[in-house]
Amino acid sequence: MLDKNTIANDFKAIQHDIVEKLTALDGGALFETEIWERPGGGGGESKVIQNGALIEKGGVNFSAVYGKLPDAVKKSFKTDQEDFFATGVSIVLHPHNPWVPIIHMNIRYFEMQGNGNETLRWFGGGIDVTPHYVIEDDAKGFHQFIKNTCDRSDPNFYPKFKTWADDYFYIKHREETRGIGGIFYDRLTPESTGISWEQIFEFSKNVGNSFVPIYTQLVKNTREKHFTLEEKQWQFQRRSRYAEFNLVYDSGTKFGLQTDGRIESILMSMPPMASWVYDYKALPDSAEAKTMALLKKGIDWTGS
Amino acid sequence: MLDKNTIANDFKAIQHDIVEKLTALDGGALFETEIWERPGGGGGESKVIQNGALIEKGGVNFSAVYGKLPDAVKKSFKTDQEDFFATGVSIVLHPHNPWVPIIHMNIRYFEMQGNGNETLRWFGGGIDVTPHYVIEDDAKGFHQFIKNTCDRSDPNFYPKFKTWADDYFYIKHREETRGIGGIFYDRLTPESTGISWEQIFEFSKNVGNSFVPIYTQLVKNTREKHFTLEEKQWQFQRRSRYAEFNLVYDSGTKFGLQTDGRIESILMSMPPMASWVYDYKALPDSAEAKTMALLKKGIDWTGS
Numbered sequence: 001m002l003d004k005n006t007i008a009n010d011f012k013a014i015q016h017d018i019v020e021k022l023t024a025l026d027g028g029a030l031f032e033t034e035i036w037e038r039p040g041g042g043g044g045e046s047k048v049i050q051n052g053a054l055i056e057k058g059g060v061n062f063s064a065v066y067g068k069l070p071d072a073v074k075k076s077f078k079t080d081q082e083d084f085f086a087t088g089v090s091i092v093l094h095p096h097n098p099w100v101p102i103i104h105m106n107i108r109y110f111e112m113q114g115n116g117n118e119t120l121r122w123f124g125g126g127i128d129v130t131p132h133y134v135i136e137d138d139a140k141g142f143h144q145f146i147k148n149t150c151d152r153s154d155p156n157f158y159p160k161f162k163t164w165a166d167d168y169f170y171i172k173h174r175e176e177t178r179g180i181g182g183i184f185y186d187r188l189t190p191e192s193t194g195i196s197w198e199q200i201f202e203f204s205k206n207v208g209n210s211f212v213p214i215y216t217q218l219v220k221n222t223r224e225k226h227f228t229l230e231e232k233q234w235q236f237q238r239r240s241r242y243a244e245f246n247l248v249y250d251s252g253t254k255f256g257l258q259t260d261g262r263i264e265s266i267l268m269s270m271p272p273m274a275s276w277v278y279d280y281k282a283l284p285d286s287a288e289a290k291t292m293a294l295l296k297k298g299i300d301w302t303g304s
Numbered sequence: 305m306l307d308k309n310t311i312a313n314d315f316k317a318i319q320h321d322i323v324e325k326l327t328a329l330d331g332g333a334l335f336e337t338e339i340w341e342r343p344g345g346g347g348g349e350s351k352v353i354q355n356g357a358l359i360e361k362g363g364v365n366f367s368a369v370y371g372k373l374p375d376a377v378k379k380s381f382k383t384d385q386e387d388f389f390a391t392g393v394s395i396v397l398h399p400h401n402p403w404v405p406i407i408h409m410n411i412r413y414f415e416m417q418g419n420g421n422e423t424l425r426w427f428g429g430g431i432d433v434t435p436h437y438v439i440e441d442d443a444k445g446f447h448q449f450i451k452n453t454c455d456r457s458d459p460n461f462y463p464k465f466k467t468w469a470d471d472y473f474y475i476k477h478r479e480e481t482r483g484i485g486g487i488f489y490d491r492l493t494p495e496s497t498g499i500s501w502e503q504i505f506e507f508s509k510n511v512g513n514s515f516v517p518i519y520t521q522l523v524k525n526t527r528e529k530h531f532t533l534e535e536k537q538w539q540f541q542r543r544s545r546y547a548e549f550n551l552v553y554d555s556g557t558k559f560g561l562q563t564d565g566r567i568e569s570i571l572m573s574m575p576p577m578a579s580w581v582y583d584y585k586a587l588p589d590s591a592e593a594k595t596m597a598l599l600k601k602g603i604d605w606t607g608s
Contacts, residue, residue: 034583048582057582173561173570236577243578244571247551248561257477257552264583266477267548272581273540274547276574278352278361279338 002197007109008064008087010201012045014107014208015062015089019047021212022060022093025219028053031060036262040067042085046265050272054100054223058093059268065261069112072258081112081120088125089208090252092269093215098235099222101131101138101179102242104269105211106252107204123204124186127211128165129218130179130242132235133287134294138218139180143301145217146183149210153203154195158302161185166297171245176295178245183207234288236275243274306501311413312368312391314505316349318411318512319366319393323351325516326364326397329523332357335364340566345371346389350569354576358404358527362397363572369565373416376562385416385424392429393512394556396573397519402539403526405435405442405483406546408573409515410556411508427508428490431515432469433522434483434546436539437591438598442522443484447605449521450487453514457507458499462606465489470601475549480599482549487511538592540579547578 019031029052037043044063049055064087074080088108095102104127111121129142143162150157161183169178188200195203246253246269256266282288323335333356341347348367353359368391378384392412399406408431415425433446447466454461465487473482492504499507550557550573560570586592 050582057580059582173567240574240578243547243580244551247548263477267580268582270544270580273577273579274544275577276361276547276571277576278354278363278572279568 002201004085004087004109004111007201010205011064011087011089011107011109011208012062014205015045015047015060018089018091018208018211019060022049022055022058022215025212025216026052026054029055034264036265038063038065038067038259038261040065040260042066044262044265046262046268048268054095054097054219056094056096057268057272059091059265061090061265061268063088063090063261063265065259067259070258070260073255079112079120083113084111086110090269091211094239094271095219095223097223097225098132098227098231099135099225100219101129101222102239103127103129103211103215103218105208107208108252109204122187122189122192123200124188125204125207126161126165126168126182126184127207127214128169128179128182128184130238131291132238133231134180134291135222136294138221139294140301140303141217142180142182142214145214146207146210147302149206150183150203152206153199154193157185157203158183163298169245170297171241171249173248174241174244176241176292177297178242178295180294180299180301181297233275236271236273237277237280239271239274240276243270246270306505308389308391308413308415311505314509315391315393315411315413315512316366316368318509319349319351319364322393322395322512322515323364326353326359326362326519329516329520330356330358333359338568340569342367342369342371342563342565344564345369348566348569350566350572352572358399358401358523360398360400361572361576363395363569365394365569365572367392367394367565367569369563371563374562377559383416383424387417388415390414394573395515398543398575399523399527401527401529402436402531402535403439403529404523405433405526406543407431407433407515407519407522409512411512412556413508426491426493426496427504428492429508429511430465430469430472430486430488431511431518432473432483432486432488434542435595436542437535438484438595439526440598442525443598444605444607445521446484446486446518449518450511450514451606453510454487454507456510457503458497461489461507462487467602473549474601475545475553477552478545478548480545480596481601482546482599484598484603484605485601537579540575540577541581541584543575543578544580547574550574 031047034046042065047060066085091105107125147158165181165184168184335351335353338350346369351364370389395409411429451462469485469488472488
């Protein structure tokens with residue numbers, strides 16, 4: 001049986017590897033490290049970059065926390081178990097250039113133990129991309145890459161987790177998806193997947209290790225692209241939708257707020273600058289209108 | 305007995321009066337009007353100003369909606385009644401100048417009718433101020449004015465509703481109040497107040513009519529004040545807290561999202577530009593640090 005400390009250690013190694021490679025990719029600023037402890041148990045290591053050459057604001061966080069489950073979480077998990085352990089790596093990067101997408105990746109492991117009950121445990125995670133302007137070839141390339149990563153573990157994973165991402169990263173009150181999706185999965189166990197704990201852990205690490213090659217490819221053709229003030233303003237507007245999703249719907253943010261997590265780490269995903277314009281309507285046939293038309297569920301990016 | 309149409313009409317008249325006077329006060333832009341219908345019943349009139357001389361973005365909305373209560377709302381109201389009617393005026397103004405505060409005012413009336421049950425009804429509302437920089441004399445003047453308005457109806461109202469505002473406009477995860485508070489009240493009935501429906505309605509209209517003199521006074525000494533880029537950046541950061549409060553905690557926003565209200569009207573309160581800076585710490589003894597020290601509950605602004 002997998003040990004939770006092994007999982008936490010491997011996750012932390014993935015965080016460090018990503019930070020090292022992102023530092024090289026950015027080339028303009030260093031990540032600042034903050035090691036923090038959670039009053040109720042455990043802690044984490046936040047790595048944040050601001051005003052880099054590529055990244056305007058981004059965070060690569062690791063945490064391993066434990067303690068008593070707050071009542072609100074018990075209720076939403078429909079459990080009366082008391083003790084929990086959670087570890088994960090979470091990334092959100094907001095680039096300067098509006099042609100570079102926002103990217104998010106998360107891998108996590110959760111377990112609960114109760115009074116004489118068996119231990120409940122599962123893996124969750126995902127990776128998804130939120131372009132300010134959707135570039136269709138880049139969207140296809142991203143989905144194909146993450147599909148290949150999934151296929152190495154189980155050919156059923158990509159279609160299932162891609163649909164899950166479409167449903168999860170959905171801004172209901174706007175009737176639009178947050179971006180072009182990707183994969184999202186939760187509560188993976190041998191029972192729910194048909195593969196072993198070790199294989200699920202391997203899959204989880206593969207998702208984590210897919211982050212750098214995916215992001216490197218996405219920024220390659222876009223980071224030096226010229227952009228106008230109007231395109232930057234559009235980026236601010238798209239970021240406001242990102243803020244809405246994270247504050248209104250995101251489970252990780254809610255869990256963090258409910259468990260008294262470190263607030264600056266929980267909200268490191270929030271955009272460096274965002275704008276809400278009243279009742280904005282993109283001009284017909286504009287790049288903005290084309291992007292809006294692609295923020296919907298069920299697009300088959302891999303042509304499968 | 306008060307008729308709901310009388311209430312809605314008087315509220316709408318207050319909206320129109322405020323818009324007329326704010327247009328004169330701003331002097332640089334006009335409000336745009338959008339009349340909208342709610343698919344489930346009723347509708348409203350949104351009045352929004354953008355890029356005025358004083359106001360960067362603001363809305364003065366009226367709505368009168370009715371229909372079936374969504375399950376989520378029934379649950380939070382702890383009722384099994386089916387039909388509701390709600391009318392109100394809601395204002396949020398974001399000024400250009402960081403020395404001018406954000407202001408919010410809301411007056412509302414709500415009723416529910418069920419299968420053979422009696423009608424439940426109540427008034428709610430309030431007015432509160434969110435300075436980017438707290439100016440203590442202005443904070444005192446505002447609290448004294450709204451205390452006087454309350455005292456005309458009941459000397460117990462101000463202390464009770466001031467405390468209610470401190471508790472309501474609290475950003476728990478930041479451990480700070482949204483601003484310097486004001487008054488907040490809900491579920492006012494003859495039983496809960498000891499005054500008649502007519503007197504409660506009168507109080508509600510007095511709160512609505514206090515808006516223009518209060519805001520006029522607040523902008524008088526601040527709208528022409530010189531500000532720096534650093535002060536504008538601080539305004540963006542304070543606005544991000546305003547966005548957090550509205551999306552995470554505000555009941556009106558939640559009710560609007562749950563009842564499929566018109567999304568642009570519900571979220572007209574969102575700031576035109578907001579910034580999340582990672583782990584910002586105000587410099588000791590700075591104006592920013594002084595403001596942060598005053599964003600707490602229980603400050604006695606009227607020296608009572």
